[in-house]
Amino acid sequence: MPVSDALRDDLLGSIPNLRAFAVSLAGNSERADDLVQETLMKAWAKFDSFQEGTNLRAWLFTILRNEFYSQVRKRGREVEDAEGTYAARLASQPAQNGHMDLRDFREALSQLPSDQREALILVGASGFSYEEAAEICECAVGTIKSRVSRARSRLAELLALEAGETYGADALSATVIMRSVS
Amino acid sequence: MAARDNDQGGMGSENAFGRSSGENSEGKVDQRVQGEIGKHLRAFYDDVINEPVPNRFMELLEQLERSTQKR
Incomplete structure (x- = not known):
């Protein structure tokens, strides 16, 4: 055709x-x-x-x-x-924009289970709705929602561990500060 | 550190991240943390998006078009 x-x-x-x-x-x-x-x-x-x-x-x-x-x-x-x-x-x-924090983020992202990672990417980066993501992954909308939510919690946890507790006000930015200082 | 009973989106927390206070009582990540994650996620993704399309794909499409025309 x-x-x-x-x-x-x-x-x-x-x-x-x-x-x-x-x-x-x-x-x-x-x-x-x-x-x-x-x-x-x-x-x-x-x-x-x-x-x-x-x-x-x-x-x-x-x-x-x-x-x-x-x-x-x-x-x-x-x-x-x-x-x-x-x-x-x-x-x-290589982190192409040269930002150290992006590399940390990639590392954290890579530690997610693949079903959580793909759900998070589809919704958070590719710009699909939960419904579209569910269709792509052939699962229920609720499943996508819970995967995205678990992915976010895990990422927050992983990145917080990186940053330690000193800069609690904004741990992600703190990672950047700590890295650029050291 | 014990989770606070009433987490108002991590505002004014001395440790606004992680299990103790970066999440509210339902185990969901608060809005600000979500925003940070979203920002990084898009930066990661856009790094690839902004790369030029490799030639192999242009060649592939041309090849596919030729094969379709022949049919």
């Missing part, structure tokens, strides 16, 4: 967002880009099942997420390793 120019342009425009989501799932940008490539090919192959005018981005995110977890399942044993080294990989990504 020929793909309309408008749809092609929308697909092209979705790539930065797909990459960002893929990085947060896979932990390193090389694997993330392989995921995006696979997603684009799959999307192209089944564009006839996409209803133009509906949410293309959510549709693409669903494909990418399914692809990620099917790869994880296929890899079997390797997964455990992938999960184990995920923290190291994500943390070793």
Whole structure:
């Protein structure tokens, strides 16, 4: 089936967002880009099942997420390793804006269970509604809400541990202050 | 440190973070902490968003278009 120019342009425009989501799932940008490539090919192959005018981005995110977890399942044993080294990989990504606190944040993010991390990313960074995120993750809206909430609590905890108790008034900023001083 | 009975969003707390007072009695993270997390989350995400789209994807799309036209 020929793909309309408008749809092609929308697909092209979705790539930065797909990459960002893929990085947060896979932990390193090389694997993330392989995921995006696979997603684009799959999307192209089944564009006839996409209803133009509906949410293309959510549709693409669903494909990418399914692809990620099917790869994880296929890899079997390797997964455990992938999960184990995920923290190291994500943390070793250079912080491109050069801010130390962002690196701390990445590290904390990498320590979340993947279901919580993806929920938090979809709602907090990709800009999806709870309903859309639930559709993408194929679960109930309430499940997404509780995952996001648990993810936030855990992050707050992890980042507070980093900052210690001295700068309680604003622990996240305190991390920055402490780092730039030391 | 014991959790305060009435946590008003962490205002005036000597330790506004973590289990003791960064969360209210329902175990939810307060608004200000949520805001901080959201800010960092978007910074992390936007770092990737702002990267130029790698050439491989432009090439892939061109390739896909050609293969569709041939059919």
